[in-house]
Amino acid sequence: MKIDLNCDLGESFGAYTIGRDADVLPLITSASIACGWHAGDPVIMEKTVRLAKENGISAGAHPGFPDLMGFGRRNMTLSAAETRAYILYQLGALDAFCRSAGTPLRHVKPHGALYNMAAKDPSLAAAVCDAVKSYNPNLIMLAQESGHLYKEAVKAGLPAAAEVFADRAYEEDGSLVSRSKPGSMITDPEEVLQRVLGMVKDHKVTAITGKTIELKADSVCIHGDNEHAVEFAAKIRKTLADSGIEITPLYNII
Numbered sequence: 001m002k003i004d005l006n007c008d009l010g011e012s013f014g015a016y017t018i019g020r021d022a023d024v025l026p027l028i029t030s031a032s033i034a035c036g037w038h039a040g041d042p043v044i045m046e047k048t049v050r051l052a053k054e055n056g057i058s059a060g061a062h063p064g065f066p067d068l069m070g071f072g073r074r075n076m077t078l079s080a081a082e083t084r085a086y087i088l089y090q091l092g093a094l095d096a097f098c099r100s101a102g103t104p105l106r107h108v109k110p111h112g113a114l115y116n117m118a119a120k121d122p123s124l125a126a127a128v129c130d131a132v133k134s135y136n137p138n139l140i141m142l143a144q145e146s147g148h149l150y151k152e153a154v155k156a157g158l159p160a161a162a163e164v165f166a167d168r169a170y171e172e173d174g175s176l177v178s179r180s181k182p183g184s185m186i187t188d189p190e191e192v193l194q195r196v197l198g199m200v201k202d203h204k205v206t207a208i209t210g211k212t213i214e215l216k217a218d219s220v221c222i223h224g225d226n227e228h229a230v231e232f233a234a235k236i237r238k239t240l241a242d243s244g245i246e247i248t249p250l251y252n253i254i
Contacts, residue, residue: 002246002253003200004161004219005237006030006142008062008111010048011039011071011225019224025051027233029249030058030219032109032142035090038064038072039111046097053103058249060142063090064111072112073179080127087131091139106251107161108132109142110149119147119175129156140250145216146174159254162216164199166192166236167226169208174215177208185226192232193239196220200245218253 009025010033011018018039025031031052034040040048052059064072066086078086091108098105110118110128118125125148132139133156141153145162153160167186169177177184186192199205199217207213222233240247 001201001244002248003217003240004029004250004253005222005233005247006032006060006109006163006219006250007222007229007233008032008034008109008224009052010034010044010062012044013039013041013068020230021048021224022051023230024222024224024233025055025057027230027237028057028222029247030060030107032060032062032107032111033094034111035061035063035094037066037086037090038068042093045094046100049094049097049101049103053101058106058251059094059098059103060107060109060140061091061094061105062109062111063087064114067113072114075113075117078124078127080123080130083124083127084131084134087128088135091132091135105136105139106249107140107142109163115143115149116176118149119144122148122152125149125152126156129153129158133158140254142219142250144174144176161218161250161254163219163221164196164205164215164217165221166196166232167223167228170205170213170215172207172209172211172213174213183208187228189228189231189235193235196236197239197243200240201243219250
């Protein structure tokens with residue numbers, strides 16, 4: 001049994017520091033790096049890519065809406081052409097730093113509102129996948145199996161990896177509980193560990209309603225902006241390894 005550990009990184013910008021990237025990186029296998037629109041800036045992007053390479057961590061793009069003030073978590077209405085252009089712009093920007101550092105861009109994971117909206121809107125998901133495929137059809141799309149983004153990636157012929165969340169609550173349909181609702185974030189470390197083990201080994205998790213749902217898990221996400229990110233990553237890695245599960249980058253799984 002194999003699993004990838006991914007974390008959203010590179011979300012600092014200018015004089016503002018968000019997350020403990022240098023501490024998290026050695027504990028994960030894939031880094032989804034902000035592309036400068038919801039967070040990050042050129043200096044941070046280059047620094048994060050180089051840190052990922054130094055730690056032997058697979059690099060991926062984490063494109064979002066152009067919403068620095070709202071951290072990319074506010075919904076936007078975009079046409080298919082706008083979505084395609086926005087994704088291409090951000091992929092190209094991050095890939096420039098990957099090429100400069102001599103490390104390949106391996107996956108794409110949309111951020112925040114873009115990720116959640118694409119999971120529920122097949123036309124938006126198709127536009128995201130169209131942009132990724134036109135840029136590099138070998139890039140792995142990281143998304144929830146229950147959502148349209150994963151399904152459209154499969155339909156487009158892109159490699160698709162099913163993502164589960166260590167610190168987020170689930171609805172019965174497999175979508176994430178909105179951050180605006182109570183209980184959307186899981187903060188108890190022991191609960192996080194038990195949920196992760198259940199998702200990885202048994203492909204099941206308890207929804208916020210108490211119902212057990214099934215899901216596929218290729219990669220476990222740990223949010224880099226979570227204050228417990230380093231603690232969660234270290235404990236999750238050890239717990240999975242102690243259970244005989246191989247922790248390896250996405251390109252060894254998909």
